[in-house]
Amino acid sequence: MARPRKYNITIPGLSCYTDARTKKIYWRYKHPVTGKFHGLGDNPEEARTIAIDANMRLAEQQMVNLIKIRNEISREVNQGITANAWIQRYRQIQQDRVKAGEIKPDTARGREPALRAFISQCGIRPLPEVGARDIASILETYIEKGQGRMAQVVRATLSDVFKEAQHAGEVPAGYNPATATKQPRAKVTRQRLSFDEWKAIYTEAQNLPVYIARAMLLAIITGQRVGDISTLKFSDIWEDRLHIKQEKTGAKVAIPLSLKCEALGISLRDVIADCRDSVLSQWILHHHRSRRNCARGGPVTKGTLSCGFATARDKTGLVWDGNTPPSFHEQRSLSERLYSDQGINTQILLGHKTSVMTDKYHDDRGKDWKEVSV
DSSP: OOOOTTOOOOSTTEEEEEOTTTOOEEEEEEOTTTOOEEEEESOHHHHHHHHHHHHHHHHHHHHHHHHHHHHHHHHHHHHOOBHHHHHHHHHHHHHHHHHTTSSOHHHHHHTHHHHHHHHHHHTTSBGGGOOHHHHHHHHHHHHHTTOHHHHHHHHHHHHHHHHHHHHTTSSOTTOOTTTTSOOOOOOOOBOOOOHHHHHHHHHHHTTSOHHHHHHHHHHHHHOOOHHHHHTOBGGGEETTEEEEEOTTTOOEEEEETTOEETTTTEEHHHHHHHHOOSSOOSBSSBOSSOBTTBOTTOBOOHHHHHHHHHHHHHHTTOOOTTSBOOOTTHHHHHHHHHHHHHTOOHHHHHTOSSHHHHHHHHOOTTOSOOOOOO
16 A cells, blocks of 8 residues: 655644555544554545544643643642552552561551551541541541450551651651550450360360361460461471471470470370371371362361361350350460469460560469468
8 A cells, every 4th residue: 555645744643545456545543642543534634634633632631641740749749648649658568578577478467457447537638637636536436346456456557657657758757646546445355265164175176177186285285376386397396396486476486395284184295196197297287188178188277277176165065254255376375374383484485575475374364263371
């Protein structure tokens, strides 16, 4: 298709060509953004008019976009970044901190509800204009629902949000409306677990997959969290000790296999020996048959262990006085109290940096009667 030489075309995007079959001249317009050609027929005047109109419309749209961009830049310079835009940057900061090993992935995920609540309340406002009243309003929605602990998490998360904003220069130094709010109170409603209650739950666990009962024994004997128990391997045993690097704190604990819980009358060595069965597996707690989401010999997730404990607990028919029933984690407190009675240093066993945290686990929350000596 040759372009006729007699036409002097000065309109951007407009061109013509000769149809090889009919020898007729046709006109077309090339869109400057998409690069696509649009046929305009064989009338040169109409083609010129359409091309000129198209170029004018594109120029107007480009001008509108330019003004919009300038306005956005002006708002950001004069009033600061919006809360929504900053949260997007904050999420990336969190991912970078996870990759650097500064925080755990679960920590970053646990902050998401607070970030979504913040965006819902203050998303389109400039970040420097968000005040303590806005944060207090967010916290109040959780307090009214009786979710005091969640309110504490939200307050701590938003405090970190503004701390990072200070570091980035998005808000003035020292500006943190989250810390200006009152710390919400959180009443602990989860019931502690007594040894008699534990034995009743353990009895019911005998009717569940064997790894549930084994996990309960490991929880009492080692005093570790469910996440650490679920990832134990036989290769973690050397020099007659079970070595555990705690997922939550990074604390390293080496527990002698000879450690014995007098209340149970068994040692860690006994529990480990029971876990060595006919199934070939590197995991101390493992599946004994393949299912849809797990393979024979594969690890048992912490969610499966927690659900199994809850199932056994509910089958006991025990009543918890209107409080939240004890979870798998409450075995950690029971373990501390049992070993404390034996005179064992439970702070080292639990991997706590301070005795203050250990004392919290030792508190039975009014579970048992205090006997008065005479």
